[in-house]
Amino acid sequence: MTRVALLSNACSGSSDEGGLAAIEETLKTLGSVTSVAPESLEEFGPAVRDAAEGCDLLVVAGGDGTFNRALNELEGHLGRIVLGLIPMGTGNDLARTLGLPPDPADAAHALVSGEERSLDVSRASGPGISRLFANACMGGFPIEVNEAIGDDLKKRLGPFAFWVGGARAAADITRYEATLGDSVLAECVACGVGNGRTCGGGIEVWPEADPADGVLDGCGLAAEGLTDALKLAAKVKSGEHVDLPGVLTSRGPKIEIVSDPQMEFNVDGELVGLKTPATFEIVGRMKMRAPAS
CATH class of the missing domain: 2.60.200.40 (Tumour Suppressor Smad4)
Structure with missing residues (x-):
C-alpha cells in the first residue's frame, strides 16, 4: 500500500476543510493518507520535510506557490519521493500543463487514475x-x-x-x-x-x-x-x-x-x-x- 501525505497550506487559503476531506477519501484508494496542515510559514518547511520522511507520495493541495515551497523543501528527497498536485490556488498553471482538471475533486480522481511521470526541475538564480x-x-x-x-x-x-x-x-x-x-x-x-x-x-x-x-x-x-x-x-x-x-x-x-x-x-x-x-x-x-x- 502507498503511504500518502496530503499537504495543505492554511496561510495561502488552500485549507477548505470540506474539500480536503473529500480529496482525502479519494486518495485512500491508493493507501493510507496522513493530512499535513502547517498553520504558518515558519511551520511549513519542517512539516513538509517530516512528511517526506514517512510517505511515498506527497500530494500538495494548493497553487503554484505552495507547490514551489514544497519543492524547495524537498530538494534532497526528489530522487525518492513521488509528488502530486491538487489545484486549489489562484493561477494553477502547473496543473494546466499537467492536464489536471480545474475542479479539486475531479483532479483527485485524475491523480488516482494517473501514472508516475518524470518531469524537469529547474533552478532560477x-x-x-x-x-x-x-x-x-x-x-x-x-x-x-x-x-x-x-x-x-x-x-x-x-x-x-x-x-x-x-x-x-x-x-x-x-x-x-x-x-x-x-x-x-x-x-x-x-x-x-x-x-x-x-x-x-x-x-x-x-x-x-x-x-x-x-x-x-x-x-x-x-x-x-x-x-x-x-x-x-x-x-x-x-x-x-x-x-x-x-x-x-x-x-x-x-x-x-x-x-x-x-x-x-x-x-x-x-x-x-x-x-x-x-x-x-x-x-x-x-x-x-x-x-x-
Whole structure:
C-alpha cells in the first residue's frame, strides 16, 4: 500500500476543510493518507520535510506557490519521493500543463487514475537568490500585476484578480532593454522562462513547452505603447504571439536574461527577490503522479 501525505497550506487559503476531506477519501484508494496542515510559514518547511520522511507520495493541495515551497523543501528527497498536485490556488498553471482538471475533486480522481511521470526541475538564480521552480518565472509587467493585486485580492477574486491587477498596472508599464540568450530586445515589457506552458492563470506564454523534454523555453515581449501592449496581451493569452514582430524566443537547458533597468521575476508566481542578471537552468528530475501525457 502507498503511504500518502496530503499537504495543505492554511496561510495561502488552500485549507477548505470540506474539500480536503473529500480529496482525502479519494486518495485512500491508493493507501493510507496522513493530512499535513502547517498553520504558518515558519511551520511549513519542517512539516513538509517530516512528511517526506514517512510517505511515498506527497500530494500538495494548493497553487503554484505552495507547490514551489514544497519543492524547495524537498530538494534532497526528489530522487525518492513521488509528488502530486491538487489545484486549489489562484493561477494553477502547473496543473494546466499537467492536464489536471480545474475542479479539486475531479483532479483527485485524475491523480488516482494517473501514472508516475518524470518531469524537469529547474533552478532560477540571481544576485543573492537561488530557487528551484517547476513551472515558470516571469518578469516585467507580470510583476507589476503581482504588486497591484496582493494576497487579499487573490483570495477574494481568484483568477479574476490577475485581470484587475493588469488594469491597475497598465497605466504605467516599465520598458526594458532585455537580453535573452544572445539576442537583445528593446521596448521589452515582459520576459520570462517556462518549463510549463502558462503563467498568470492560463496565459500561454510558452505554448510549445514540454515539462519533460529537458529544455526550457524563453520569451521576451516588446510593445512601444499601451495600445500595442494590449493588442499583444490578447495574442499572448491564446498562445498566438510566437511569430509576431517584437516577440523574442529562445530554447535550451540554460537561459540567461539581463536587462536595463533591472527586472524582477516571480518564481512559480511568487515574489522572492529574484532580479537580473538571472540564470535559469534545468538541474534535475522529479517524479510526479499525474494524468498520462
